Amino acid sequence: MDKEELFSKKNTIILLLLCFVFFAIQTTWLWQLMYPIKYEEEITKYTQQFDTDPFLVLAIIQVETRFKEDIISKKGAIGPMQIMPDTAIWIIEQGDFSPYSMEYLSKPEVNIALGSWYLSTMYKQYNQNILATIAAYNAGPGNVNKWLVEGVWDGTSDNIYQIPYGETRHYIQRVLFFYDRYQTIYEKVF
Numbered sequence: 001m002d003k004e005e006l007f008s009k010k011n012t013i014i015l016l017l018l019c020f021v022f023f024a025i026q027t028t029w030l031w032q033l034m035y036p037i038k039y040e041e042e043i044t045k046y047t048q049q050f051d052t053d054p055f056l057v058l059a060i061i062q063v064e065t066r067f068k069e070d071i072i073s074k075k076g077a078i079g080p081m082q083i084m085p086d087t088a089i090w091i092i093e094q095g096d097f098s099p100y101s102m103e104y105l106s107k108p109e110v111n112i113a114l115g116s117w118y119l120s121t122m123y124k125q126y127n128q129n130i131l132a133t134i135a136a137y138n139a140g141p142g143n144v145n146k147w148l149v150e151g152v153w154d155g156t157s158d159n160i161y162q163i164p165y166g167e168t169r170h171y172i173q174r175v176l177f178f179y180d181r182y183q184t185i186y187e188k189v190f
Contacts, residue, residue: 031185035178038067039080039108044190046116052123054190056130057081057116059178060137063171069108079111083118091118129155130179131172135163138171 037043037058047054064082065071077084083091083105092101095117104110119133122141126132132155136144143165147153153162163169 028185031181035062035181035185036067037182037186037189039112040189042109042112043116046113047190049113050117050120052116052120053130055179055182055186056119056123056133056175057112058182058186059175060115060119060134061112062178062182063174069111070106072106079106079115080108081111081115083111083115087118088114094121126155131155131157131160134172134175135168139163139165139168143168 039061043054043057043061046052047057061067061080064077065080067080069080071080071082072078073082075084078088085102085105088102088105091097091114092099095114097114097117101110101114105114119137122133122136123130125141126136126144132144132148135147135153144153147163148155152164153159160169160172163172
């Protein structure tokens, strides 16, 4: 085989590999491998029941725990959606959930039910402002209410830098990244 033939075969192989990579990137299955959904049944059930955006639930679970169920944070947040025990008690009372829900807070079904209800409630409280909802999920509604009332933050993406908690600013950005990613990948699922 001469140099020219070898060069031609090498270029053909490279071109085929590039075509394969381009095709793979454009296909949903590759993205679904990179961003799998765990708890699809629970997420579907409770986001429909509580009229919650399933992509927001997916994004929050991804950022909070990467879909691991037996996680307890240093601050005491529990389960895939990392719900604080005090918040869980409030959700159980306000959402008319079974008191036994507290015992099973680390279980994905219970955790996702409570978390979906909570997100739906906050989304309504903040007049469908997804940024304020995400901020409240991270920093607490009391802080977000204070920021909005005192004019510290106006609730817009252009002024996220005004949020006094760096953790919350970063949290919003991460959740929005995964929110967009899950919407793109799973638009036909939910």
